[in-house]
Amino acid sequence: SQQGEEDPQALSIQEGENATMNCSYKTSINNLQWYRQNSGRGLVHLILIRSNEREKHSGRLRVTLDTSKKSSSLLITASRAADTASYFCATVGSNAGNMLTFGGGTRLMVKP
Amino acid sequence: EPEVTQTPSHQVTQMGQEVILRCVPISNHLYFYWYRQILGQKVEFLVSFYNNEISEKSEIFDDQFSVERPDGSNFTLKIRSTKLEDSAMYFCASSTLDRAVQPQHFGDGTRLSIL
Numbered sequence: 001s002q003q004g005e006e007d008p009q010a011l012s013i014q015e016g017e018n019a020t021m022n023c024s025y026k027t028s029i030n031n032l033q034w035y036r037q038n039s040g041r042g043l044v045h046l047i048l049i050r051s052n053e054r055e056k057h058s059g060r061l062r063v064t065l066d067t068s069k070k071s072s073s074l075l076i077t078a079s080r081a082a083d084t085a086s087y088f089c090a091t092v093g094s095n096a097g098n099m100l101t102f103g104g105g106t107r108l109m110v111k112p
Numbered sequence: 113e114p115e116v117t118q119t120p121s122h123q124v125t126q127m128g129q130e131v132i133l134r135c136v137p138i139s140n141h142l143y144f145y146w147y148r149q150i151l152g153q154k155v156e157f158l159v160s161f162y163n164n165e166i167s168e169k170s171e172i173f174d175d176q177f178s179v180e181r182p183d184g185s186n187f188t189l190k191i192r193s194t195k196l197e198d199s200a201m202y203f204c205a206s207s208t209l210d211r212a213v214q215p216q217h218f219g220d221g222t223r224l225s226i227l
Contacts, residue, residue: 022194034217041220041221042116042203042221043155043205043218043222044218045215048213048215050213088155097167097168098143098160098167098207098216099145099160100145100147100157101153102147102154102155103157105154
């Protein structure tokens with residue numbers, strides 16, 4: 001698989017439930033970021049976790065990072081219909097440079 | 113909150129024609145980027161730009177592509193002779209200098225359709 005692969009590719013849940021999305025990557029990283037994309041729109045930055053951090057919270061979002069397994073997870077608690085979107089993880093490599101390498105994304109549908 | 117703006121939102125061009133996509137990054141940002149997303153595929157990095165020169169580019173960013181910061185606010189992507197496979201969403205992004213802690217902020221994109 002390529003750098004920044006998410007699973008599942010699609011997730012459908014009821015409003016109020018929690019949604020967990022996972023991301024795996026291959027090379028060493030400086031940081032990992034999660035972005036959200038509504039259909040036909042741009043990417044909205046959600047949260048950034050540095051390689052020396054293990055967990056980060058922002059509102060209803062919780063991100064974990066396991067550099068030994070080269071994986072990250074995004075948890076959205078108490079989901080809402082408005083959370084329906086695609087979610088992407090993206091990594092910045094530990095070598096020089098700022099380019100983001102994106103995964104294929106998870107399409108989340110939250111049913112009211 | 114300041115945001116990255118892109119124009120036009122949709123561009124339709126005949127194959128072989130030149131196209132220029134425009135972006136206004138966030139004013140105090142120093143790094144600028146272009147990415148593209150072909151329909152149904154991953155977002156792919158094209159190029160980053162810092163201090164008036166290209167700092168990184170991908171294999172996609174061949175001689176058909178160029179970037180420019182013609183003044184203090186605009187950042188443009190030019191495709192010299194468009195091909196059908198250039199049809200995609202093109203996203204501009206910007207960030208501050210400290211890559212370890214600062215995210216990239218994206219515009220809403222330009223949908224480029226090559227006929």
